[in-house]
Amino acid sequence: MNIGITARPVSVVLADDHPIVREGMVAFCEGQPELQIVGQCSDGLAAVEMIRALAPVFAFIDLQMPKLHGLEVIQKLREANNSSKLVILTISHDEKMARWALRAGANGYLVKDGPIRHLLDAIRHIQDGGVYVSPLLRMRWKPRGGKPGDVT
DSSP states (O other), X not given: OOOOSOSSOEEEEEEOSOHHHHHHHHHHHHTOTTEEEEXXXXXXXXXXXXXXXXXXXXXXXXXXXXXXXXXXXXXXXXHTTOOSEEEEEESXXXXXXXXXXXXXXOSEEEETTSOTHHHHHHHHHHHTTOOEEOHHHHTTOOOTTSOTTOOO
């Protein structure tokens, strides 16, 4: 399936403390020639070190991980001026958490109970300069003065 991202594979780091999530994402990404998993880890400290060292185009980061929370991972990487596109990958549908993640510097907020195509949608949308919020959350999203679904 050509997702129309780039001619060169997009490098990706996966940071999630659940092996089944990482293994499922790796299996999916291996079927996408446009995506290349360059690293995976299971805790927040390892995520910061790996993303700094590998400088992937994208990093998908779980919120609830040992050693360092996903929001802290985002903050540390942004404080170090890391330019990777950072996407929270979580089970949380908490609107406040999504807003905190975006304020901390995340480029997207993706919930795990959505279809895998949302991962591809997030990559495309973020590469086009947007901020991605899972449709499962976005439809309930009511920004101050905005319309439901508007994430800006």
